Amino acid sequence: MKSFARVATLLAAVSSTLAHYTFPSLIVGGTTTTAWEYVRETNNYNSQAPVTNVNIADIRCYTSATNVNASTAPVAAGATVGFACDNTMYHPSVVNVYMAKAPSNITTWDGSGTVWFKIYQITAVTNNGTSITFPAQGQEIVYFTIPKSLPSGEYLVRIENIAIHAASTYGGAQFYLACGQINVTGGGSGTPGPLVAFPGAYTGYEPGILIDIYSPIPATYTQPGSAVWTG
DSSP: OHHHHHHHHHHHHHHHTTOOOOOOEEEETTEEOOTTTSBOOOTTTTTOOOBOOTTSTHHHHSOTTTOOOOOOEEEETTOEEEEEOSSOOOSSEEEEEEEEEOSSOGGGOOOOSSOBEEEEEEOOEEOTTSOEEOTTTTOSEEEEEOOTTSOSEEEEEEEEEEEOTTTTSTTOOEEEEEEEEEEEESOOOOOOOOOBOTTTSOOSOSTTTSOOSSSSOOSOOOOOSSOBOOO
């Protein structure tokens, strides 16, 4: 079993250099929009390299180098929206989708502060230590619903794919992420929460981030991040 674990870890390290990806496009009204039209261009738009340090500002939107904004897509509250990957979510991984309301003009806001709330997640599936599977793995699109009771206004919407194939040591988890810009219309009077900040939401020691998925196979999996707010 230990030999298998060592081989699995080695293969994971090799594959990690071959299967990076980004999330350059929003899907609005059933249409996949142009790359980086409504999504802020991330530092890794060419390299596709992930963020591995949860304590830096790039864990928020990964734009420290590009420092760009995007156009803002109109989206009705209650609508289905998506992020399109430029490859597939190749690795064993989980997904979180967060939103944060801009205090004023979204094009001048960096998303700092305790302002982010989770609206969707795709977790791992375990079987009491017999198996662990990842429904997000191999998918090209993540769809989610904008809560109907979400107040109208301009929001950053942040996708976070956490690859944990090499997460058995601290800093081994890989965060593939991006922030899109949307203007929610026809919203309600809900109060989103709980609210978290990026950086700050994670320490890197969470059991769903610092984890060996090979040996022993985890009996359970704890999804990182706050609870999902559905409105």
